Amino acid sequence: MVDLRSDTLTQPTSGMRRAMAEAVVGDEQKREDPTVIALEERAAALLGHDAAIYLPTATMGNQIALRLLSEPGDEVVAEGSSHVFRYELGGPAVHGGLAMKPLASEDGLLTPEDVRAAVNPPGDLHMAPTRILSLENTHNGGGGRVWPLGRFSDVVAEARAQGLRVHLDGARLLNAAVAAGVSAADYGREADTVTLCLSKGLGCPLGAVIATSSELAPKARRFKHLFGGAMRQAGVVAATGLYALDHHVERLAEDHANARRLGEGLAEAGLPVACDAIESNFVSSTSRASASRRTTQSRACAPRASCSRSPQSAASFAPSRTWTSAPRTSIAPSPRSPEPCRAAPLPSGRRRMSPPPIRATSLRPRS
Ligand SMILES: Cc1ncc(COP(=O)(O)O)c(C=O)c1O
Numbered sequence: 001m002v003d004l005r006s007d008t009l010t011q012p013t014s015g016m017r018r019a020m021a022e023a024v025v026g027d028e029q030k031r032e033d034p035t036v037i038a039l040e041e042r043a044a045a046l047l048g049h050d051a052a053i054y055l056p057t058a059t060m061g062n063q064i065a066l067r068l069l070s071e072p073g074d075e076v077v078a079e080g081s082s083h084v085f086r087y088e089l090g091g092p093a094v095h096g097g098l099a100m101k102p103l104a105s106e107d108g109l110l111t112p113e114d115v116r117a118a119v120n121p122p123g124d125l126h127m128a129p130t131r132i133l134s135l136e137n138t139h140n141g142g143g144g145r146v147w148p149l150g151r152f153s154d155v156v157a158e159a160r161a162q163g164l165r166v167h168l169d170g171a172r173l174l175n176a177a178v179a180a181g182v183s184a185a186d187y188g189r190e191a192d193t194v195t196l197c198l199s200k201g202l203g204c205p206l207g208a209v210i211a212t213s214s215e216l217a218p219k220a221r222r223f224k225h226l227f228g229g230a231m232r233q234a235g236v237v238a239a240t241g242l243y244a245l246d247h248h249v250e251r252l253a254e255d256h257a258n259a260r261r262l263g264e265g266l267a268e269a270g271l272p273v274a275c276d277a278i279e280s281n282f283v284s285s286t287s288r289a290s291a292s293r294r295t296t297q298s299r300a301c302a303p304r305a306s307c308s309r310s311p312q313s314a315a316s317f318a319p320s321r322t323w324t325s326a327p328r329t330s331i332a333p334s335p336r337s338p339e340p341c342r343a344a345p346l347p348s349g350r351r352r353m354s355p356p357p358i359r360a361t362s363l364r365p366r367s
Pocket residue numbers: 056057058059060062083084136138139140169171172197199208312
């Protein structure tokens with residue numbers, strides 16, 4: 001069986017396990033683990049920065065980045081369904097003392113106008129200074145949407161014009177780069193900090209990196225330790241990151257093609273799949289796309305109970321546990337909904353199911 005609920009469900013391949021067994025290790029906290037150092041150097045170059053710091057999770061990377069770029073009492077702006085706002089337990093408020101301003105969007109992507117309109121008037125003593133714009137690529141809540149590089153640069157340029165710092169949650173940045181046909185560094189160098197996750201479609205059992213400038217890196221390392229992320233012989237896991245960068249990146253295009261094939265097959269079977277929205281390794285239902293548009297129309301994030309599930313929650317597939325409590329028919333379709341590829345009529349008596357969003361990993365096991 002191939003489990004497609006999430007791209008986090010991968011198992012290390014035999015080659016990856018061999019790399020773990022053979023890793024040369026040392027005390028990572030003392031900067032004495034050569035495998036961790038090699039991964040950090042590789043990741044920094046990959047993401048267009050001088051330095052990178054190895055971490056256990058991408059959530060920690062995002063939280064360190066926000067803390068690094070701000071002072072308590074500042075405001076961070078991000079798209080409303082972004083991982084940092086929706087799935088990190090209010091971390092920006094807890095770890096950084098930040099006010100969080102969610103912005104509505106069609107598909108997780110913002111415009112320069114959105115950014116301009118979101119910034120509190122500088123110098124207004126009654127308002128939190130807007131300090132950080134946090135972007136996500138690919139966008140999980142948007143169904144794996146990929147930022148076109150030009151649009152990404154325009155939005156970052158507007159953020160800079162407004163005096164903001166920019167964090168990129170690039171948990172799946174390599175998926176984005178492969179899908180857009182550009183390098184990860186093309187996106188990464190635009191931001192002050194970039195998170196990359198190694199345990200999503202890249203197949204590592206765990207691990208992430210945050211890339212930044214050599215000026216900010218020492219402080220980022222201090223926060224890593226403060227947040228409990230400093231490790232010991234972490235090279236045994238970092239070796240999986242090096243292995244994945246060597247062997248799995250070029251296979252992301254295969255994942256994307258498989259996702260497309262899966263979406264088309266599901267649509268052909270009569271399920272409401274938003275085939276137009278399959279840009280990377282996510283397959284979402286049209287109901288979900290409508291829900292995200294409804295969010296946009298109301299300029300606020302619909303509460304989880306009345307909104308269809310995110311790809312993130314697709315990991316809990318059991319309907320009894322996490323299925324939306326509102327009937328999907330209550331979500332008004334929008335004229336701008338992506339059309340299902342081929343929503344075939346169902347035989348009479350058969351109920352149409354709304355499929356959960358699925359992250360497709362390779363249909364073939366990785367060797
Ligand atoms: C866009 C995005 N950022 C960050 C994370 C957090 O990753 P981790 O589970 O490594 O903390 C996820 C997890 O799915 C994600 O989808």
